[in-house]
Amino acid sequence: MAEAEAGEPRDPNAIALATVDRDGRPDVRIVLLKGKDPGGFVFYTNAESAKGEELAAHAEAAFVLYWKSLNRQVRVRGRVESVSEAESDAYFASRHPRSRLGAIASRQSRPLDSRATLEDAVADLEDRYRDRPIPRPAHWHGFRVRPYQIEFWADRANRLHDRIVFRRGETDAPWPTADWSRQRLYP
Numbered sequence: 001m002a003e004a005e006a007g008e009p010r011d012p013n014a015i016a017l018a019t020v021d022r023d024g025r026p027d028v029r030i031v032l033l034k035g036k037d038p039g040g041f042v043f044y045t046n047a048e049s050a051k052g053e054e055l056a057a058h059a060e061a062a063f064v065l066y067w068k069s070l071n072r073q074v075r076v077r078g079r080v081e082s083v084s085e086a087e088s089d090a091y092f093a094s095r096h097p098r099s100r101l102g103a104i105a106s107r108q109s110r111p112l113d114s115r116a117t118l119e120d121a122v123a124d125l126e127d128r129y130r131d132r133p134i135p136r137p138a139h140w141h142g143f144r145v146r147p148y149q150i151e152f153w154a155d156r157a158n159r160l161h162d163r164i165v166f167r168r169g170e171t172d173a174p175w176p177t178a179d180w181s182r183q184r185l186y187p
Helices: 002-007 050-057 085-094 097-105 115-128
Strands: 014-022 026-037 040-046 060-066 072-082 141-152 162-168 180-184
Touching: 002 060, 014 050, 026 050, 040 050, 040 072, 040 085, 085 141, 097 115
Parallel strands: none
Antiparallel strands: 014 026, 014 060, 026 040, 040 141, 060 072, 072 141, 141 162, 162 180
């Protein structure tokens, strides 16, 4: 990740997050990975959005990090859980004030009559919270992907790419220390 942060021009932490809806139809979108910890990989979003509802219905997801400038990608599959309220509060408080107001104003994934409607709502919130702390809305929190499979892909000459997959054993141990099998795959 450090190499990607140094080499990628923008958002090296952007992941293509794949989920499925209640009917099993796939969905994918870009979100920003905000950290990794012993539990897994963490991102934050509106739990009332399409992705939030899909994760509530089926608590598994896959994502890919693709770093074109490095000719590498990392694919992750795992179970999804909510982070603690304290973690969500801390990350929310670290965001730019207008981003926090946007999280309150946005009814993510719902129809919007006009951009002016959203901008007016944010302006009203700016007035309301001008001299007060901006609270985290209950619908906005973090999700942690607890990986059970991680695949590393690296570009090589003549399409003879390197692919190494790690699969987690049956354990609830924190992901970096759990028993993992390692296997090389054909490109």
